[in-house]
Amino acid sequence: MKIFLSETRDSKRRSFFEHFVSNLDRKVLQTAMRSTLVLFLVAALSTIPALAQAPALPAGSAQFRLVQASNGKTLGSAGCSVASGPNGYQVDSRGQMQLEKFSYRFNNSNRLDQYLDIVRDDLTGTVNGDQVTFTLASDSTGRTFNVSIVAKGKTTTNSFDRHQHTALLPDLDPAAYLEMAHFALEHPPTAWIVVPKQNGVLVPADYQPQPDASGIFHGQPITMHHTSVLVSSQNGISVEIYYTSQGDLLEADLPEQDFYVIRDGFVLKNRPQYKPPKGSAPPPQQQQGYPQSAYPQQPQG
Numbered sequence: 001m002k003i004f005l006s007e008t009r010d011s012k013r014r015s016f017f018e019h020f021v022s023n024l025d026r027k028v029l030q031t032a033m034r035s036t037l038v039l040f041l042v043a044a045l046s047t048i049p050a051l052a053q054a055p056a057l058p059a060g061s062a063q064f065r066l067v068q069a070s071n072g073k074t075l076g077s078a079g080c081s082v083a084s085g086p087n088g089y090q091v092d093s094r095g096q097m098q099l100e101k102f103s104y105r106f107n108n109s110n111r112l113d114q115y116l117d118i119v120r121d122d123l124t125g126t127v128n129g130d131q132v133t134f135t136l137a138s139d140s141t142g143r144t145f146n147v148s149i150v151a152k153g154k155t156t157t158n159s160f161d162r163h164q165h166t167a168l169l170p171d172l173d174p175a176a177y178l179e180m181a182h183f184a185l186e187h188p189p190t191a192w193i194v195v196p197k198q199n200g201v202l203v204p205a206d207y208q209p210q211p212d213a214s215g216i217f218h219g220q221p222i223t224m225h226h227t228s229v230l231v232s233s234q235n236g237i238s239v240e241i242y243y244t245s246q247g248d249l250l251e252a253d254l255p256e257q258d259f260y261v262i263r264d265g266f267v268l269k270n271r272p273q274y275k276p277p278k279g280s281a282p283p284p285q286q287q288q289g290y291p292q293s294a295y296p297q298q299p300q301g
Contacts, residue, residue: 055247057082057089057116057178057186060247064174066097067260071252075099078261080175088113093175106170116182119147121168123196134196138162147200158199165191165231167205169231169239174261177252181243183207184227193231203232210272213242217250218265224250226272236277242268 059087061081065074076097083090089112096105106125113119120137132151139159141148147158165188167179183191184207195201210226222244229239240253252261255274262268 010234023065042224053249055182057084057091057112057182058246058248059084063264064095065260065262065264066095066172069255069261071262072267076104078174079176080173080174082178088118088119091175091178093173095172095174097172104171108168108170108173108175110168110175112179115164117162117164118166118168118179125170125196127197136168136194136200142148145194145200145202149196149199152236156199160200160202163190163192164188165205166194166299168196169193170196171257172254172259172261174249174252174263177239177241177261178247178249180205180207180229180239181225181227181241181249182247183246184225184229184241184243185247195231203236205232206230210240213268213272214270215242215250215266215268217263217267222250222272228274230277238274238277240274243272 030148030196059082061079063077063079066076067074076095078095080091080093091110091112093108094106095262099105104127108121108122108123110121111119111236113131118136118138123134125132132149135148137146143158143162145162163297165183167176167183169176188207191205191207193203195203206229208228208230210228212223213226214221214223216222220229224242224244227241229241231237231239237254240255241249242251250263250266251268253274
């Protein structure tokens with residue numbers, strides 16, 4: 001079943017009002033309001049969009065280290081910043097990594113509405129000198145994503161349904177993991193990931209809460225939430241995200257890709273042994289310590 005944004009929000013507003021009215025003191029309601037005022041209250045409450053609003057993104061910026069999991073070496077860095085506005089958020093991120101035979105950098109500009117749903121996302125990535133731009137934008141109805149990919153002078157387009165709880169997932173991008181952390185706080189029954197490769201791939205995502213974890217942040221002990229996100233049930237990968245109750249991202253682990261994205265000043269204690277997702281078998285380049293290719297084909301060997 002396709003769950004569109006407008007239908008989901010309407011149902012949330014109705015369920016809130018029904019709960020609100022059922023808890024009002026009926027005697028107070030009868031003596032304090034006439035029937036016309038009650039109807040006015042119904043109309044007013046049912047049109048407040050903030051009632052279905054997602055947890056707010058914390059404004060500010062954060063820096064992260066890109067660490068190869070198998071040997072603990074820092075191979076690059078990434079950062080993201082969040083600014084709030086009257087109609088949502090602007091989230092910008094960038095990162096770079098340099099290996100002996102492989103280089104990767106990205107810049108991402110993502111505009112979200114107040115529900116953390118993507119309005120427009122402009123991603124530029126460069127792998128070994130080959131640049132690709134990937135644009136994901138809502139159409140005028142709000143029900144469809146239009147996709148545009150520009151690579152080597154050629155433009156390719158695509159479109160697919162726009163769902164609630166959808167994140168664009170470039171490799172090693174802390175902004176994507178930050179948005180996923182906020183979705184995890186909502187415990188969504190249905191969620192989606194857009195993988196920016198080929199013509200843009202829309203796949204389901206399964207958010208699985210794990211036991212809370214502990215660590216050290218800027219010298220102070222901290223307890224945090226941990227959620228495993230399975231990206232696609234067929235040949236899927238997992239993203240292990242660690243975050244606070246306010247949705248601050250502390251770390252994202254990519255077991256199949258052999259990378260950790262670790263916030264500066266944070267140390268995770270007693271990292272769990274991750275189990276591969278169902279049906280998952282990482283390609284050869286992932287086993288060799290390269291991120292999953294979201295752009296041009298990566299070197300083999």
